[in-house]
Amino acid sequence: MRLGDALKWIRGKVEGMNERESAAARDRLVQAVAEARGARATILIRDFDELCASIMDVLKAAGMTSEQAANMLRDSIRAVCPTCGWLSTGKELMGLWLMGAMGFERMGPAAGPGAVSRLARGVCPSGRCLSRLITVVWEPSLIASAEEDREPPPA
Numbered sequence: 042m043r044l045g046d047a048l049k050w051i052r053g054k055v056e057g058m059n060e061r062e063s064a065a066a067r068d069r070l071v072q073a074v075a076e077a078r079g080a081r082a083t084i085l086i087r088d089f090d091e092l093c094a095s096i097m098d099v100l101k102a103a104g105m106t107s108e109q110a111a112n113m114l115r116d117s118i119r120a121v122c123p124t125c126g127w128l129s130t131g132k133e134l135m136g137l138w139l140m141g142a143m144g145f146e147r148m149g150p151a152a153g154p155g156a157v158s159r160l161a162r163g164v165c166p167s168g169r170c171l172s173r174l175i176t177v178v179w180e181p182s183l184i185a186s187a188e189e190d191r192e193p194p195p196a
């Protein structure tokens with residue numbers, strides 16, 4: 042085991058979850074998405090982008106365009122910090138994540154200043170919380186009703 046890996050493993054243990062447990066929880070959630078079930082999973086925050094990428098792959102494999110998959114991801118996912126209760130919609134999460142990826146570290150409209158860089162570093166966006174875990178909730182039923190709302194009215 043390389044030193045970097047050893048440090049990661051130790052950090053994961055301190056946080057109450059190692060990378061393998063996080064990956065297993067992530068895989069179970071992705072499986073639920075594939076089966077169109079609701080599910081929740083507590084994972085390391087730094088695994089969140091990989092979770093989103095896997096969900097996008099599953100939705101596209103089921104025949105969605107990239108745009109449809111991104112919309113479903115944004116509308117169906119919620120997250121809550123298991124330590125402090127920080128709650129986020131998919132839209133907020135995606136926004137924070139995108140801004141982190143683009144380097145807009147000072148912007149964090151929903152969760153306050155610093156939220157973007159905290160999330161990008163794998164820490165709870167809430168200013169007073171040190172959690173590195175996030176509980177992700179997938180609720181595809183929200184989408185079904187949203188899709189119905191978008192149906193054109195009968196002629």
Ligand SMILES: [Zn+2]
Nearest residue numbers: 122125165170
């Ligand atoms: Zn928190």
